[in-house]
Amino acid sequence: xxxxxxxxxxxxxxxxxxxxxxxxxxxxxxxxxxxxxxxxxxxxxxxxxxxxxxxxxxxxxxxxxxxxxxxxxxxxxxxxxxxxxxxxxxxxxxxxxxxxxxxxxxxxxxxxxxxxxxxxxxxxxxxxxxxxxxxxxxxxxxxxxxxxxxxxxxxxxxxxxxxxxxxxxxxxxxxxxxxxxxxxxxxxxxxxxxxxxxxxxxxxxxxxxxxxxxxxxxxxxxxxxxxxxxxxxxxxxxxxxxxxxxxxxxxxxxxxxxxxxxxxxxxxxxxxxxxxxxxxxxxxxxxxxxxxx
Numbered sequence: 385x386x387x388x389x390x391x392x393x394x395x396x397x398x399x400x401x402x403x404x405x406x407x408x409x410x411x412x413x414x415x416x417x418x419x420x421x422x423x424x425x426x427x428x429x430x431x432x433x434x435x436x437x438x439x440x441x442x443x444x445x446x447x448x449x450x451x452x453x454x455x456x457x458x459x460x461x462x463x464x465x466x467x468x469x470x471x472x473x474x475x476x477x478x479x480x481x482x483x484x485x486x487x488x489x490x491x492x493x494x495x496x497x498x499x500x501x502x503x504x505x506x507x508x509x510x511x512x513x514x515x516x517x518x519x520x521x522x523x524x525x526x527x528x529x530x531x532x533x534x535x536x537x538x539x540x541x542x543x544x545x546x547x548x549x550x551x552x553x554x555x556x557x558x559x560x561x562x563x564x565x566x567x568x569x570x571x572x573x574x575x576x577x578x579x580x581x582x583x584x585x586x587x588x589x590x591x592x593x594x595x596x597x598x599x600x601x602x603x604x605x606x607x608x609x610x611x612x613x614x615x616x617x618x619x620x621x622x623x624x625x626x627x628x629x630x631x632x633x634x635x636x637x638x639x640x641x642x643x644x645x646x647x648x649x650x651x652x653x654x655x656x657x658x659x660x661x662x663x664x665x666x667x668x669x670x671x672x673x674x675x676x677x
Contacts, residue, residue, distance in 0.1 A: 416441050416461055418469060421483055424534070425494050425517035426524065436527045437496065437517055440538045444471070444481055445591060449526055455537075455591040456481060464508065468497075477501060482509050488518045533591065536584025539564035558635040572629035575615040582611030 417439050428434035435448040442461075447453035456473035458481075464470055468482045478501065486493040494517040497509035523531070545551055546560035565577045586608075622634050 417444075417458070417471060417483065418485075421469070421485065421494060424520075424523070424527075426520050426527075427515070427517060430520035430522075430524055432526060433520070433524050436524075436530070437494070438530075438534045438537065439483070440534075440541055442541050443537050444473075445530075445534060445537060447527065447530060447591075452594050453591050454594060455588065464505070466508070468508065470505075470508070482512075486516065488516065491519060493518050530587070532580055532584045533587030536581065536588055539581070539584065540588065554636050554640040555632070558632040558640075561635060562632050570629075572627075572631050573619075573635075574629040575612070575619050578615035578618055578630070579608075579611040582614050583608055586611065 419441075422439045422441065425437045425439070426433040426435070427437075433449065435446065438445045438447075442458045444456040444458070445453060446456075456471070456479060458471040459474050461469060461471040464482075468484045471481045471483065473479045473481065480499055480501065482497040482499060484495050486495045496515050496517065497512040499509045499512040503510035503512070542560050542564050543557070547557035562571055562573060565573050565581050567577050567580065568574070619628065619630060622630055622637070624634050624637065625631075
């Protein structure tokens with residue numbers, strides 16, 4: 385690895401902090417699935433379900449066993465007089481998902497329908513088939529590997545709310561990143577916790593692209609390796625106190641307060657000389673690390 389790769393790795397790590405601000409809209413923050421309907425729902429026996437539907441406050445992930453999954457990010461959700469909740473997702477076709485609580489054998493259930501875009505509101509759900517879902521007392525093993533991705537589906541909504549335009553400042557954004565990433569409870573982010581976020585983001589992107597299960601497995605393996613490398617680069621780049629973990633203060637260093645400082649004495653030097661010094665430093669570091677041009 386050469387020294388010039390460090391800035392690229394740093395930028396990749398900071399994407400988790402910066403990217404949500406670029407994709408959030410004020411309208412998206414208004415969508416909300418009823419909290420009682422949130423979480424994981426299944427079809428088929430809990431020992432080997434045929435499909436899973438995971439609902440967050442503003443998203444839905446439908447994952448059939450062994451088939452290509454689908455991700456919906458909702459920009460609007462509203463209650464209908466019929467008792468259904470209608471959620472509209474982003475995208476050129478603005479797909480819609482209808483949800484309502486239902487009773488099933490053994491406890492609470494969920495019913496969903498995906499009506500055609502041309503179906504009038506007063507005729508919903510129209511001819512769309514109604515699908516029944518149920519809870520499982522424990523996570524079925526065939527879907528356990530989806531856990532980090534589903535956790536990130538909720539995490540990115542927290543980041544969007546804190547980091548989006550008009551929703552807060554840099555300090556709020558960093559605090560949100562700590563909140564969704566801190567597994568140990570020490571209010572710091574270590575390499576393993578950052579890698580978990582990277583893996584979750586990789587899973588979410590694969591689901592959004594509707595990658596086949598075969599390719600998704602390959603992407604997951606590559607994402608796991610990249611997550612570890614990206615997490616280590618991020619820690620090494622921002623860990624100013626050298627404890628091997630990142631605090632909110634380190635995440636916002638030079639970002640929360642834009643200060644230049646300076647000194648009244650002295651005269652401006654040619655910046656070309658500075659670039660020569662940087663090149664010399666890079667050459668020394670590459671020599672110590674055994675890197676090549």
